[in-house]
Amino acid sequence: MQSELSYIDTPSLLIDSAKMERNLQEMAAIAADAGVALRPHVKTHKSPSLALRQLELGARGVTVAKIGEAEVMADAGIRDIRIAYPIVGESKLSRLTRLMQMADVSISLDSVEAARGLSDLGGHIDRHIPVLLKINTGLDRVGVMPDEALEMAKAIDSLPGVHLVGILTHEGHALKEPSREGARQCAIQAGHTMAETAGRLREAGLGIAEVSVGSTPTARDIAYVPGVTEIRPGTYIFNDYNEVTLGVATEETCALTILATVVSIPSNDRAVLDAGSKTLTSDLLSPPSSRKGYGYVKGYPEITIARLTEEHGILSLQDARSRLEIGQQVEIIPNHICPVVNLADAMYLMKDGVCEGQVEVLARGKNR
Numbered sequence: 001m002q003s004e005l006s007y008i009d010t011p012s013l014l015i016d017s018a019k020m021e022r023n024l025q026e027m028a029a030i031a032a033d034a035g036v037a038l039r040p041h042v043k044t045h046k047s048p049s050l051a052l053r054q055l056e057l058g059a060r061g062v063t064v065a066k067i068g069e070a071e072v073m074a075d076a077g078i079r080d081i082r083i084a085y086p087i088v089g090e091s092k093l094s095r096l097t098r099l100m101q102m103a104d105v106s107i108s109l110d111s112v113e114a115a116r117g118l119s120d121l122g123g124h125i126d127r128h129i130p131v132l133l134k135i136n137t138g139l140d141r142v143g144v145m146p147d148e149a150l151e152m153a154k155a156i157d158s159l160p161g162v163h164l165v166g167i168l169t170h171e172g173h174a175l176k177e178p179s180r181e182g183a184r185q186c187a188i189q190a191g192h193t194m195a196e197t198a199g200r201l202r203e204a205g206l207g208i209a210e211v212s213v214g215s216t217p218t219a220r221d222i223a224y225v226p227g228v229t230e231i232r233p234g235t236y237i238f239n240d241y242n243e244v245t246l247g248v249a250t251e252e253t254c255a256l257t258i259l260a261t262v263v264s265i266p267s268n269d270r271a272v273l274d275a276g277s278k279t280l281t282s283d284l285l286s287p288p289s290s291r292k293g294y295g296y297v298k299g300y301p302e303i304t305i306a307r308l309t310e311e312h313g314i315l316s317l318q319d320a321r322s323r324l325e326i327g328q329q330v331e332i333i334p335n336h337i338c339p340v341v342n343l344a345d346a347m348y349l350m351k352d353g354v355c356e357g358q359v360e361v362l363a364r365g366k367n368r
């Protein structure tokens, strides 16, 4: 079975440009309608050209996790960068000095130790570095509990080289919910917790201008919670099977697929793709689901990508030899898109099934 895409070597990442553009415009419209700023997390696409498109559509700035990602964005001319990750350690602080000469940088943190490092740097370069206190609204990763926020905020605010401008959370635990309604409740709860926390800090005299929240599963609901000023979704640009399972995306709104080739059908209940964990990653679905495996093979809902080794994706299916052919290409919607993109040098831009160019993943691998 010769595919229309047989001129593209596999495994490859394909972006459906029209779907991506619709996803970008939809989120920009939600932020505008809700009256909040949009600051997309670029961890999903890791590509300055796509970040620039998000800015063109009205995003206030970008969010990154690592200084290395911020450096790539700043080198591309992006001037408003929020690092939603605590910056700890001398070598990162010295890279931050250079970064701050190129862009307006703000940083989230959850400790006096991290704030002190930034304050010392601020004193050294004669700047007040904008910081946001990270609040734990349920993900239990980093962040202070809401009832500890006031004490921590006061301690940070008393440091001379930083300026506490707001509070920030990532309500990523919504992705563990069993349904769209569960994610909605999670969004509303996190939004209220953030608004109340900001209110308490303001009553104590702290200048909390920003209440920043963010995740794709919650964005459509949390943007409308009064008191929220900014949303930071990332995954929405492409979506993935996690979002489909949760009910905030559909197969139709998944804009990125992995093109792979069937390279072996060793038995009638097993076939092998040339995409293993080096392409698909080993992430399983996050929301509770009866669907198992390492991605969704489009057009074959009954096939499970049951096992992976680095370069092999082992499919489990009935009647494999009559349903698939060696050399056949298939498209896979990954479970979790962000780490998949991180493993690719480039993504192909597809329009009406034709490759029109490529996007380089310039910020891949930037884990420092």
Ligand SMILES: Cc1ncc(COP(=O)(O)O)c(C=O)c1O
Pocket (backbone or CB within 6 Å): 041, 043, 063, 084, 169, 170, 172, 214, 215, 216, 217, 232, 233, 234, 235, 236
């Ligand atoms: C701090 C932070 N903000 C925003 C996001 C974006 O969330 P999502 O990938 O659900 O769009 C992430 C994702 O991991 C994150 O860690």
